[in-house]
Amino acid sequence: MSLTIRRERLGWDLAATALLIAVVALIFADGESFAGSRWMLIGVALAVYLLYALGARPYVGIHEGVDDPSPLASALLQIGLVAALAVGTALEPSMLLLQTLVLPLIWMTSRSTTQAVLVTIGNGMVLALAYAYAGDFDADAVIAGVMTTALSAAFSLALGLWITRIAQWGVQRQTLLTELTAAQAGLETASREAGALEERARLARDVHDTIAQSLTSIVMLAERARVDGSPAALELIEGAAREALLEARTLVAVSSPAPSADSLGDALQRLGDRFTRETGVQVDVAVSDAVLAREIEVVLLRCAQEGLANVRKHSGAASARVTLIVGDAAELTVRDDGRGLGGVTIDDDRGFGLAGMRDRVALVGGTLTVQDARDDTGGAAGTRLAVRIPLLPNEETA
Template sequence: MSAVVRERVGWDLASAALFVVIVILAFTLPPRFPGSSWYLVATAVGIAAVYAFGARRYVSLREGPEPSPPVSWLLQAALIILLAVGTSIEPTMMLLQTIVLPLIWMTSRSTRQSILVTLLNAVVLSIAYAASDGFSPGMLLAGVVTSGLSAAFSIALGLWITRIAEWGTERQRLLAELTAAQHGLEAASRESGAAAERARLAREVHDTIAQSLTSIVMLAERSRLDGSHEAISLIEDAAREALREARALVVVESSAADPSGSLAEALRRLGERFGRETGLPVSVEASPLVVPRDLQVVLLRCAQEGLANVRKHAAAGAASLVLTVDDDAVLVVSDDGRGLGGVRPDGADIGAGGGFGLAGMRDRVALVGGTLEARDGEAAGTTLTVRIPLTVGQETA
C-alpha cells in the first residue's frame, strides 16, 4: 500500500467516525424544531458526499493532483455552506469544522487561498452560530470567539503542516537530483574506466605485439635478401614471442617480466634479442635491486619503445641500456645515431608529440608518478631517461 493510499484511508476512517458522532448527536440532542434531526443528518451526509466524491482525491501531504480553480472554489463553497446550515440549526454542528477546515487547506491551490477561505468560513460560521438563537448578543459573541479560535488554530496548524510538506517535497526533489547525479557519476566513471582500459590496451598492443610484428617484417625483408637460416630462425622466435604476448593480453596478464626472474635479466634478454634481430650491439648494465612488479612493466616497456625508436629512426651503430636503482629507478636508453635533430628537423622535444609510442610511453610513466626526458647525447645520438620514484626499503635480489 502506497503512502498516499494509506493517508486517504486514514481520512476515510476519520470522516466515517465523525459522521457517526454527528448522527448520534442529531438524535440525542433535543430537536430545535420538528424534523431538525433529519436536517442535521442530511447536512452531515452532504459534507460526507463532498468529501467522498470531490475532495478526497486531493487529500495528500505529498505531491498529487491539484484541483482547477473552479473545482477548488466550488468544493470549498459547498463545505462552508453545508457547515453553516448545520450550525444555524444546531450550534453543536460546529464540530464538523474538524474535517471541513483541513479539507479547505487540502483543496486550496495556494497558502493565500487557504488563509482567505478559512477567515471567510469563520465569518460565515459566526453569523450561522448567532442565527441559531435569534442573533442574541451572547450567541453572536460566542460564535465570533469559537469560530475565531478555530480559524486561528487552523491557520497556525495549516502553515506548520504546509511547511513540513514543502520541506518533504524539497527533500524528495534533492534526493531525486542526488540519485540522478550518482547515476551520471557512475556512467561517467564507467566511460572513464573504459577509455582508460582502451588506452592501456592500446599501449600494451603497441609496445608488445606491434613491436614483435615490426621485427618480423624487418626480418622477413632481410631473409628475402640473403635467405639465411638465421633470419628464418629469428622470425620464428619473434612470432612465438608475439603469440606469447597476445595470449598474455587475452588473460589480462603482463608479459613484461618473468615473475621468477628480475628486471635486470629481462633487460639483458631484450638487448640480446634486439642485437640478434638488427645486428646492432646493445650493452646492458642493470642494477640487481628488486623493483616492484608494476614498475618493472613500465620500465621494460620504455626500454622496448626506446630500442624500437633506435631501430626506426636513429641509424645508430650501437645502443645501451642502463638501469640504476636507488631512491628512484632510472632507466637510460642511449644510442650513437643521428640525434633528435636528425629525427625531427624542427628540433622539437621527442615527448612533445610524434607517434603513439612516444605519447604512450610518456603517459605510462606519468601514471606511476615518473618523468620522461629525451635529449641529444653529449657526443652524438639520443639519450632517453625514465625516472620513477620508489618506496623506501627495497630488498636486494
C-alpha cells in the same frame, strides 16, 4: 497513483465515515428543536460527507503527486463546505463538530497558502454569525460564537501552516533526492566511460609496446631472410615469433612483466641480446640489483622496448646502451650513437610510441625526457631517452 497516496486517502475515508456516524449519533441523541430539524441536520452532515467523497477526495494528500483543483472546482467546493457547515451551525451549534473535516478540506482544496488562510478566516466569521443566529444573537451566544470560531480558526491556521511547511519541505527533499540520484547515475556512467577509455588506452600502449614491436621485428627479419635465406635468419624469425606469442599470452593472463626471466634485469638483458641478434646493433645492458614493484617494472620494461624500437627505426646507430639505476628513484636510460633527433620532440606527437610512453610513465608519477645526447666534445652523439620514477620506501622491496 502511488501506494502512499492511496493509503493516505483510505485514512481520510475512514475518518470521514467515522465523523459522519458520530454526528448522526449526536443528532439522534439530542432532541429536535423543531419538527423535521433532525432530518435537516442529517442532510447537512451527508452534504459535507458527499462534498468530500465526490468532490474534494482527489485533492486530499500532502505528498508529491496530488494535483491542485482548478480555480472553479476549488471555489465551488469551498463555498459548498462553508455553506453546509454554516447552515448546520445555525440549526444546531453542536454541528460545529463538522469543522474537524471541513477545516482540513479547506486547506486541501486551496490552490495556494494565501487562499487557504483567507478562506479559513472567512469561514470563522461566517460560523460566528451562524452561531449567534442559533442563539438569537444573545450577547452570550455572540461571545461564545466568536471565541469558539476564533479558536477553531487559529488552530486551523497554525496546523495548516505547519503541515504546508512540512509538505513543502517534503517536496524539496524529494526534488533534491531525484537530482542526487540523477547526478549519481551520471557520475557512475562517467566513471565507467572513463574507466573504459583508460583501459583501452592501457591496452593500446601494451599492444604497441609488445606485440606490435615483435611483429615489426618479424617483418624486418623476414625481409632480410628473403635476401639471404640463411638458417640463422629463419631461426631469428622463429625466436621473434615465439617472443610475440609469449608477450600476447602475458597480456591476456595479466602475469608478471617479465614472464620469461627471473627479474627485470634478466628481462632487459634478454631484450638487448635479442635486439643485437635481430639488428646487428650492439646493445650493452647495465642494471642495478634491485626488486621493484610490479607496476614500475612493467613501465620500465615497456619503455626500454619502445626506446630500442626507436633506435631500430630512426637512429641508424651502430651501438646502444640500456642503463637502470635504482636509488631514491628508478632511472632508466636508453642511449644510442645514431644521428640524433633532428629537431623532433615528444610534443610533436609523431606516432603513438613516445606519447604512449609519456602517458605510461606519468601514470606512476614519473617523467620522460628524450633529447640529443652529447659526446665528450659537446657535439651531438645520438639520442638519449631517460625515464625517472620516484620510489616510495616500500617500493624498493615490493
